[in-house]
Amino acid sequence: xxxxxxxxDFSKDNGTPILKMESLCKNYQLGTxxxxxxxxxxxxxxxxxxxxIMGPSGSGKSTLLNMIGCLDRPTSGNYFLGDQNVAxxxxxxLSLIRGARxxxxxxxxxxxxxxxxxxxxxxPMYYQGFTEEESAERAMELATMVGLGDxxxxxxxxxxGGQQQRVAIARSLANDPLIILxxxxxxxxxxxxxxxxxxxxxxxxxQGKTLIxxxxxxxxxAGAERVIRLLDGRIKKQEYNxx
Amino acid sequence: MFLFRLKRTVKLGSKSLWMHKLRxxxxxxxxxxxxxxxxxMLAIGEGASQDAQEKIAQLGSxxxxxxTIDxxxxxxxGGQQQTMKEYGxxxxxxxxxxxxxxxxxxxxxxxxxxQQAQYRTRRVSVEVVGTVPWFPEISSERLKYGRFLSSTxxxxxxxxxxxxxxxxxxxxxxxxxxxxxxxxxxxxxxxVGVVTEQASGKAKNNLGEKDATGAKKAGANLGCIYIPLNxxxxxxxxxxxxxxxxxxxxxxxxxxxxxxxxxxxxLVMGTRRTIETLMARFHKKSDxxxxxxxxxxxxxxxxxxxxxxxxxxxxAISLLVGGIGIMNIMLATVSERTREIGIRRALGAKKRDIxxxxxxxxxxxxxxxxxxxxxxxxxxxxxxxxxGQMRTVITMGSLILxxxxxxxxxxxxxxxxAYRAANxxxxxxxxxx
Numbered sequence: 218x219x220x221x222x223x224x225x226d227f228s229k230d231n232g233t234p235i236l237k238m239e240s241l242c243k244n245y246q247l248g249t250x251x252x253x254x255x256x257x258x259x260x261x262x263x264x265x266x267x268x269x270i271m272g273p274s275g276s277g278k279s280t281l282l283n284m285i286g287c288l289d290r291p292t293s294g295n296y297f298l299g300d301q302n303v304a305x306x307x308x309x310x311l312s313l314i315r316g317a318r319x320x321x322x323x324x325x326x327x328x329x330x331x332x333x334x335x336x337x338x339x340x341p342m343y344y345q346g347f348t349e350e351e352s353a354e355r356a357m358e359l360a361t362m363v364g365l366g367d368x369x370x371x372x373x374x375x376x377x378g379g380q381q382q383r384v385a386i387a388r389s390l391a392n393d394p395l396i397i398l399x400x401x402x403x404x405x406x407x408x409x410x411x412x413x414x415x416x417x418x419x420x421x422x423x424q425g426k427t428l429i430x431x432x433x434x435x436x437x438x439a440g441a442e443r444v445i446r447l448l449d450g451r452i453k454k455q456e457y458n459x460x
Numbered sequence: 461m462f463l464f465r466l467k468r469t470v471k472l473g474s475k476s477l478w479m480h481k482l483r484x485x486x487x488x489x490x491x492x493x494x495x496x497x498x499x500x501m502l503a504i505g506e507g508a509s510q511d512a513q514e515k516i517a518q519l520g521s522x523x524x525x526x527x528t529i530d531x532x533x534x535x536x537x538g539g540q541q542q543t544m545k546e547y548g549x550x551x552x553x554x555x556x557x558x559x560x561x562x563x564x565x566x567x568x569x570x571x572x573x574x575q576q577a578q579y580r581t582r583r584v585s586v587e588v589v590g591t592v593p594w595f596p597e598i599s600s601e602r603l604k605y606g607r608f609l610s611s612t613x614x615x616x617x618x619x620x621x622x623x624x625x626x627x628x629x630x631x632x633x634x635x636x637x638x639x640x641x642x643x644x645x646x647x648x649x650x651x652v653g654v655v656t657e658q659a660s661g662k663a664k665n666n667l668g669e670k671d672a673t674g675a676k677k678a679g680a681n682l683g684c685i686y687i688p689l690n691x692x693x694x695x696x697x698x699x700x701x702x703x704x705x706x707x708x709x710x711x712x713x714x715x716x717x718x719x720x721x722x723x724x725x726x727l728v729m730g731t732r733r734t735i736e737t738l739m740a741r742f743h744k745k746s747d748x749x750x751x752x753x754x755x756x757x758x759x760x761x762x763x764x765x766x767x768x769x770x771x772x773x774x775x776a777i778s779l780l781v782g783g784i785g786i787m788n789i790m791l792a793t794v795s796e797r798t799r800e801i802g803i804r805r806a807l808g809a810k811k812r813d814i815x816x817x818x819x820x821x822x823x824x825x826x827x828x829x830x831x832x833x834x835x836x837x838x839x840x841x842x843x844x845x846x847x848g849q850m851r852t853v854i855t856m857g858s859l860i861l862x863x864x865x866x867x868x869x870x871x872x873x874x875x876x877x878a879y880r881a882a883n884x885x886x887x888x889x890x891x892x893x
Contacts (some may be wrong), residue, residue: 288805308810309810309812315806316809321807323890329804331800340807342802344804344809344810346465372576
């Protein structure tokens with residue numbers, strides 16, 4: 218845990234920038250063609266902010282989210298998480314940051330099918346060195362918190378989509394991260410479950426988590442404080458929703 | 461911290477292996493058979509080796525054994541039956557050895573005769589050994605009770621004898637043999653001592669088949685009765701009557717064997733050459749044979765080495781095949797679980813966590829295969845001994861080796877799949893269906 222404090226010691230005060238991108242570019246090499254997915258992104262997100270990233274397919278939303286989540290590295294430009302330039306970090310350090318500071322929520326839930334609800338929530342804690350008892354206790358707490366207290370021994374295949382996404386949210390909270398990244402969190406859900414999930418995300422934001430969601434869903438965008446619209450890898454427009 | 465991780469990784473690994481029971485079992489079978497064949501083959505090899513070494517060692521590593529053999533009939537006889545045949549080692553040979561060869565500790569000339577021995581009303585076939593008082597020095601027989609022959613016995617050609625335990629069983633039953641008289645060819649011999657059974661009898665048969673007493677070889681496991689050499693010479697003479705295919709012939713053989721014990725083990729081979737030269741000078745016919753247990757021991761060791769290499773290679777190939785099977789399955793597992801790997805990476809798993817996870821799965825598979833292989837491999841030699849009448853020896857070393865090999869196979873064939881899993885791009889893996 219000390220190691221992660223060294224490389225990713227972010228200010229937890231609301232209002233200070235938690236991440237910053239400076240003319241960040243990402244290219245993919247597809248055979249001989251170079252695909253420029255992100256072009257000259259300049260972006261700053263403050264601690265505790267709720268940001269929605271929107272845009273048509275292929276506009277680079279997911280790549281931007283992966284970049285923020287330290288799953289990918291920029292081709293050029295800088296990406297600062299707190300004071301740390303991500304481009305300079307090693308693979309293991311990126312893993313540490315992902316595990317301890319960032320929580321992921323995916324469109325297709327991405328739960329591990331062989332594991333039950335509690336075990337799925339335990340996975341991130343496992344890599345942070347929690348003891349078995351600690352992690353089991355916390356996982357059960359989180360499962361109860363997202364309303365799955367009576368489903369803890371179930372496998373993902375025995376749960377509805379909404380329930381699975383709630384497991385995923387509980388899992389993203391396991392290590393008490395500063396940033397929660399949600400990639401189309403309601404994309405695979407019916408509107409009722411989707412609304413439930415949005416409710417949970419809103420609660421998290423209210424608790425002070427920085428929330429960044431990629432979405433097509435205008436209702437998410439409406440709940441966010443800021444909406445970033447991407448087109449062809451560029452930030453086309455940023456809107457601040459008034460509260 | 462590390463132990464805790466290990467425990468959880470092992471738990472996780474066992475769980476995912478348990479989910480594919482059939483696949484895991486089939487994969488482990490390769491290792492099970494590989495390991496058990498290593499153990500079984502080494503046990504059989506080791507058993508055979510110890511058997512041979514033991515038999516040879518009973519002949520004495522310092523000894524050189526010169527035996528009389530029936531020389532091939534020379535063409536001069538032209539089919540006409542010789543009535544008198546004279547061949548073999550002589551007292552003169554023994555005398556020449558005594559005077560002409562350096563570094564000799566003792567020389568034991570033996571006369572061996574097949575005879576019938578009688579005690580009260582019981583008669584059994586025995587091998588009469590006319591020998592000298594220092595016979596025990598070159599032999600593996602040990603005095604049980606009483607005494608062995610003495611030089612005065614030899615000097616006065618006394619009618620006494622020492623019998624071995626086998627003969628005690630055959631002839632005396634429960635009577636105390638000491639002081640009893642045994643009747644052989646009309647003469648009585650008083651028993652003065654008992655020696656242990658000649659365990660090397662079997663080995664001697666194997667090593668020196670063509671022996672002047674060839675005819676009686678059929679009853680190989682005869683009891684032995686040791687009589688002073690001079691007494692034997694005096695009472696039985698050098699002649700034996702051979703009756704074969706209706707014709708009679710006499711054979712004159714003075715000594716059946718001379719055993720030379722060399723003082724230093726390093727001098728054995730040199731002394732052997734001296735004896736060869738000496739014998740070649742005085743024996744025109746090839747009516748003798750020189751056996752050097754030390755040489756046999758060396759040959760046996762060399763043979764054993766080759767045997768072990770061959771067996772080891774066969775076993776190694778089966779382990780290799782098992783290892784390839786494991787690697788194959790692990791590669792399939794990795795690609796099947798690409799998405800899981802992506803998820804774990806996104807949730808904070810480092811590359812080495814993924815390597816550890818898959819490597820531990822392979823290791824669990826190979827080590828449990830190794831343990832089962834050791835059990836099976838220990839059972840096979842047991843069955844071989846039981847049904848095949850072959851000696852087998854399972855050494856601790858072979859168990860450790862087999863276990864080490866299965867762990868090694870696990871690491872070698874598990875590393876590549878694990879490495880591949882760890883180096884997959886997390887984003888790609890997450891997209892994988």
